[in-house]
Amino acid sequence: xxxxxxxxxxxxxxxxxxxxxxxxxxxxxxxxxxxxxxxxxxxxxxxxxxxxxxxxxxxxxxxxxxxxxxxxxxxxxxxxxxxxxxxxxxxxxxxxxxxxxxxxxxxxxxxxxxxxxxxxxxxxxxxxxxxxxxxxxxxxxxxxxxxxxxxxxxxxxxxxxxxxxxxxxxxxxxxxxxxxxxxxxxxxxxxxxxxxxxxxxxxxxxxxxxxxxxxxxxxxxxxxxxxxxxxxxxxxxxxxxxxxxxxxxxxx
Amino acid sequence: xxxxxxxxxxxxxxxxxxxxxxxxxxxxxxxxxxxxxxxxxxxxxxxxxxxxxxxxxxxxxxxxxxxxxxxxxxxxxxxxxxxxxxxxxxxxxxxxxxxxxxxxxxxxxxxxxxxxxxxxxxxxxxxxxxxxxxxxxxxxxxxxxxxxxxxxxxxxxxxxxxxxxxxxxxxxxxxxxxxxxxxxxxxxxxxxxxxxxxxxxxxxxxxxxxxxxxxxxxxxxxxxxxxxxxxxxxxxxxxxxxxxxxxxxxxx
DNA sequence: CGCGATTTGTGCACACCTTCACAAGCGCCT
DNA sequence: AGGCGCTTGTGAAGGTGTGCACAAATCGCG
Numbered sequence: 001x002x003x004x005x006x007x008x009x010x011x012x013x014x015x016x017x018x019x020x021x022x023x024x025x026x027x028x029x030x031x032x033x034x035x036x037x038x039x040x041x042x043x044x045x046x047x048x049x050x051x052x053x054x055x056x057x058x059x060x061x062x063x064x065x066x067x068x069x070x071x072x073x074x075x076x077x078x079x080x081x082x083x084x085x086x087x088x089x090x091x092x093x094x095x096x097x098x099x100x101x102x103x104x105x106x107x108x109x110x111x112x113x114x115x116x117x118x119x120x121x122x123x124x125x126x127x128x129x130x131x132x133x134x135x136x137x138x139x140x141x142x143x144x145x146x147x148x149x150x151x152x153x154x155x156x157x158x159x160x161x162x163x164x165x166x167x168x169x170x171x172x173x174x175x176x177x178x179x180x181x182x183x184x185x186x187x188x189x190x191x192x193x194x195x196x197x198x199x200x201x202x203x204x205x206x207x208x209x210x211x212x213x214x215x216x217x218x219x220x221x222x223x224x225x226x227x228x229x230x231x232x233x234x235x236x237x238x239x240x241x242x243x244x245x246x247x248x249x250x251x252x
Numbered sequence: 253x254x255x256x257x258x259x260x261x262x263x264x265x266x267x268x269x270x271x272x273x274x275x276x277x278x279x280x281x282x283x284x285x286x287x288x289x290x291x292x293x294x295x296x297x298x299x300x301x302x303x304x305x306x307x308x309x310x311x312x313x314x315x316x317x318x319x320x321x322x323x324x325x326x327x328x329x330x331x332x333x334x335x336x337x338x339x340x341x342x343x344x345x346x347x348x349x350x351x352x353x354x355x356x357x358x359x360x361x362x363x364x365x366x367x368x369x370x371x372x373x374x375x376x377x378x379x380x381x382x383x384x385x386x387x388x389x390x391x392x393x394x395x396x397x398x399x400x401x402x403x404x405x406x407x408x409x410x411x412x413x414x415x416x417x418x419x420x421x422x423x424x425x426x427x428x429x430x431x432x433x434x435x436x437x438x439x440x441x442x443x444x445x446x447x448x449x450x451x452x453x454x455x456x457x458x459x460x461x462x463x464x465x466x467x468x469x470x471x472x473x474x475x476x477x478x479x480x481x482x483x484x485x486x487x488x489x490x491x492x493x494x495x496x497x498x499x500x501x502x503x504x
Numbered sequence: 505c506g507c508g509a510t511t512t513g514t515g516c517a518c519a520c521c522t523t524c525a526c527a528a529g530c531g532c533c534t
Numbered sequence: 535a536g537g538c539g540c541t542t543g544t545g546a547a548g549g550t551g552t553g554c555a556c557a558a559a560t561c562g563c564g
Contacts, residue, residue: 003424011382019468024480024483030478035472035476037466054542061410061453065523067523067525067544068523070543071522073542073543074544078542081529081530081541082530082540082542082543083540084541084542085540085542098476100476100478100480101475107471114373115370117366117369118366122366122468130471137516138424145462169475192478195479199315199376200316207496209474209478211473213470214288214376215377215465216288216377216380219382220291221285221463222421222445222447222461222555223381223421223445224279224284224352226445227265229459231276231507235540236355249466263552280551282550283551283552306512308511317552319513319514320552323514323553325512326514330513333559334511334558335510335511335512335560335562336510336511336560337510337512361505473522482558
């Protein structure tokens with residue numbers, strides 16, 4: 001989280017999720033960030049043959065506190081049965097609906113260095129309803145290259161293609177120096193969500209959401225904890241082999 | 253964040269940072285997660301020739317509120333001068349010390365698929381004091397391959413090498429199915445920090461820190477906001493082109 | 505030497521998030 | 535039909551994080 005919060009969705013017609021669209025619960029950011037994790041756990045459970053799952057079971061699979069899980073799910077409007085648990089299939093549907101994963105979203109990827117290549121070939125995207133529909137790079141030697149069935153185009157085409165393909169989400173995997181310019185083009189082309197892997201702060205209009213992932217930052221946070229632990233081992237005993245614990249997941 | 257918090261460092265001899273080790277402020281997690289961002293901004297400013305910087309200037313470069321920045325920095329013990337600002341070089345040193353970046357940390361990387369390859373070649377690690385010293389994979393066809401001057405070894409060597417090289421941080425970029433087994437080996441070898449790119453929850457002893465990065469989750473969070481925005485555009489006007497805003501950075 | 509401009513450091517109030525603990529609800533078994 | 539055990543949903547309390555607004559401190563200039 002940085003400059004500003006995600007504009008607390010103002011009161012927005014409650015109503016049932018009868019037809020198809022409209023109606024939107026005002027979910028806390030923290031909850032949203034956990035929904036994908038629940039979804040993954042549910043898919044695993046479903047493939048393992050479970051029909052229903054208790055909050056205890058699901059929370060264990062997702063690595064969270066069970067009370068937190070229940071409160072999260074209660075925000076999307078009770079889909080559990082007391083004494084029984086949650087219907088796995090139903091809950092998957094509900095979460096996918098809330099996350100908007102039922103509609104396949106077009107994604108474009110800009111910057112095809114090491115990381116860009118990896119992202120282009122990443123399975124996790126397609127399996128969650130995302131489809132990378134275009135690749136761009138500024139380097140002429142990369143343009144024309146074929147990756148995962150897509151041809152890399154020159155960045156000058158970005159604006160036009162983004163509009164044509166109705167792209168809503170852009171992924172920036174360029175060097176820091178180029179990121180802001182790319183973001184500007186994306187915004188002009190109507191992209192309203194950006195996933196930024198470049199180590200820099202992007203400046204965008206308020207209606208555009210930016211999420212930043214910086215791999216080096218993650219390591220630095222771990223480094224801090226290493227440092228802290230090292231400065232502690234002098235005093236107490238070493239290895240305090242306790243049970244399972246301390247996961248720290250990424251996301252606001 | 254998931255199962256458990258990072259064990260609130262208990263009261264731990266304050267004292268000055270005179271000699272070299274010992275003495276550790278009890279920093280809030282949220283602050284720690286922002287320090288690397290400040291550090292990056294400071295390096296940029298330093299290269300641009302700035303000797304000092306105000307909290308206003310630095311906070312803008314890091315994309316945060318200036319009061320938050322001051323409070324964060326005050327936690328590491330006043331290194332600013334009222335009426336002037338912060339000494340860039342001094343502050344860099346101080347943050348690097350707190351994050352433990354002054355001591356080069358050995359990192360190993362397990363799993364050399366698309367993502368693993370990208371990580372092995374990622375510049376951002378070396379430039380922040382991390383050195384990847386070993387690569388491992390279970391696939392015999394990958395063993396022996398040379399990447400960035402390192403030879404990929406078979407995962408069976410992981411335990412031995414991790415101990416020999418005194419590796420403190422392990423990066424897991426394997427498929428989900430293999431991740432837990434790899435984590436177990438890492439833990440046995442004395443690794444106390446793990447960066448997990450596999451989409452699954454790891455179970456580790458309480459003294460081991462795990463940070464998880466899941467690229468698909470980031471996209472799903474963006475998808476939610478797309479969904480929300482789409483369900484809103486029906487009512488108010490479109491493009492509410494406000495100034496710079498809404499960054500959402502990753503990290504607890 | 506004193507004054508004003510500037511900027512840090514922080515007390516305080518508020519909002520968000522987490523966790524416990526328990527009442528309410530549901531199904532099953534007798 | 536009634537009771538019992540199980541599980542959800544939630545009120546309330548405590549903790550963490552955020553941001554305003556201002557006092558305290560420092561520098562430069564007349």
